Amino acid sequence: MRTLDIYNFGPIKQTHLELQKINIFIGPQSSGKSCILKTLCHCAWAEKLLMVTHDVNMFAQDEYFLKQLLAFHKMYGYESTNTKISFSSSFLSFTYDNSTKSFECEFKKSNTNRFKRAKLSYIPAExxxxxxxxxxxxxxxxxxxxxxxxxxxxxxxxxxxxxxxxxxxxxxxxxxxxxxxxxxxxxxxxxxxxxxxxxxxxxxxxxxxxxxxxxxNRTYDNDLRDSATIIQNKNCLERLYKSRIKDTKNAKVTTRISDDLYYFKTKEDAEEFKIIAENYTEYRYSDIYIEEPEENLFPNTQCDLLKSLVSSLGDNQLTIATHSPYMLSTFNNFILAGQIDKKRTCNSIALKAGTYAVYYIEDGIATDIVDKETKLINAEKLDAVSFDIQNEFNKLLGYDEDCR
Incomplete structure (x- = not known):
């Protein structure tokens, strides 16, 4: 699980998010959905770079963390004196505090060997x-x-x-x-x-x-060959090797990684290190962020698009910011399909509890709208706009406002 806390950044006043493999943010126009999406993507990028380089000083100097966020995601003017962003994962925790211009990071060393490098992709509305x-x-x-x-x-x-x-x-x-x-x-x-x-x-x-x-389908294997990344990866492997291998006097096994030879006492040690090295230096999965996937699409096509995205996901991660109640209702069907007999799912996608999170963003606050008992999305949030329209229709007919 990853967590993200944002304070006083753009339209976001204060919010805490507990994130899963699939995350959906929905809410009114300009409520802060894209702000959260971009901030989360940036934090995932910072996590990856910190794990590979262990260079906390780079992020701590000259407001590097915030400046990179504002520039890459076109968010100039979102920051305030009291902006604060905190992120935590299985591998590290960090906080940027704009009031003190400070960046603090703590690595969770016990999980170092489990890290896998992600191919991050932000797919913008434009x-x-x-x-x-x-x-x-x-x-x-x-x-x-x-x-x-x-x-x-x-x-x-x-x-x-x-x-x-x-x-x-x-x-x-x-x-x-x-x-x-x-x-x-x-x-x-x-x-x-x-x-x-x-x-x-x-x-x-x-x-x-x-x-x-x-x-x-992971057709990105050759994306890590620029000179800067090669140097980063070389330094990363040397650091990982030194942290694991304290004595090479009796080394009997060698293995070649990225054109360099490494020495080990046993074949098992060499194979284990090679797996860890590949996880750090090669993309092992995709972490995908999509802004308004429903853009310019008819409702039926929106639903089919979401089915396509989720069904092809595999062990990759997906986070979406959307305005569409149709996509939210379709996603709720996926959740329900995961709870009932497969024969009744009508070929729907089935999601397991604990693999998804859904937040409603409004007035600078993110609210978890997955019911704690049923694990389904709160019915009132599925299509709140339709309820408002129906209420107006009922008023025109002289019915009670709450008649639905």
């Missing part, structure tokens, strides 16, 4: 920019979450130069022409059109699905 602007890779963009997504998208779409992808239930398929560097969708008539000429829903969902496919 992801359809890759559909709207042809040859977007030729443009010079700022180093932020949009630019990072564009780079990942460009890598992911190359897989579909030799295959096609069905686009949920919209009746089209996607493919990429690597010669012209052009994205196409095939219509039900069999005709190809450029993605930039497709409907707004297709332009929004194709970049999302293409990237998710690469993340959940």
């Amino acid at each position: 992801r359809n920019i890759v559909s709207i602007i042809p040859n977007i890779m030729t443009l010079s963009l700022r180093q932020d979450n949009t630019q990072s997504f564009i780079v990942d998208w460009d890598k992911a779409r190359n897989k579909f130069a030799t295959s096609q992808m069905n686009v949920v239930n919209v009746g089209v398929t996607y493919h990429f022409d690597d010669k012209s560097k052009t994205d196409f969708v095939k219509l039900p008539t069999g005709k190809d059109i450029e993605l930039t000429n497709a409907s707004s829903g297709v332009q929004s969902v194709v970049p999302l699905l293409v990237h998710i496919e690469s993340l959940t």
Whole structure:
């Protein structure tokens, strides 16, 4: 379990989150859903970098933690004098306090060997920019979450130069022409059109699905070869090796990792260290953050998209910020399917209790809306807007306000 506490940051006043494998944030416009999503993603990035480098001083100097958050996630102006962010996982706990400009971190050394490096991906609401602007890779963009997504998208779409992808239930398929560097969708008539000429829903969902496919199928093995990362990984392995191997005088076994030889007394020690080394230096799973996955989609397609996202998740992690009660109701069906006989699930996805968290964000506060007894989502939060509309309808007819 990971926990996140945010104080006085953007629209968030004070909130505590207990996070699981799948997390959903829902609430009114500008309530703070994306603020939480971005902050959590940033904390996951900080956790990964701290575990690999153990360089707390880097985050403590010159407000590095906060400055990186504001720049990468385009959140300038969200900070205040009293902003405070605390994060805790199985591997470490850290707190940034803007009132003192301090960053404090404590490592949980007993869990060091269990760490696995995550491929982090923030998929922003403006992801359809890759559909709207042809040859977007030729443009010079700022180093932020949009630019990072564009780079990942460009890598992911190359897989579909030799295959096609069905686009949920919209009746089209996607493919990429690597010669012209052009994205196409095939219509039900069999005709190809450029993605930039497709409907707004297709332009929004194709970049999302293409990237998710690469993340959940782990086609990112070669993403760690830049010079800075190579140096980081080399230093990380040396630190891990020194912390485990105190004496190599009687070493009889050698193993090669990242072009370097390491010495061990037994074959078992060598194999164990190699697994730990790979977990630190290679991506072992994806940690995915999606802003408004329902963007420009009809309700039925929203539901099918969520089914696609959750069914393909495997042992990866997923966190979503959404406005859609349809997605929330669909997710509640997944929860219920996990509680009843499989024969009655109508081919629904089944989720186990303890693998998900759902929070309603309003007035700067996050409220856990999963019922402690039933483990289902609080019915009043599933579609509060529909209740308000129905109340207005009842008033127009002269019915009692509470008649539902």
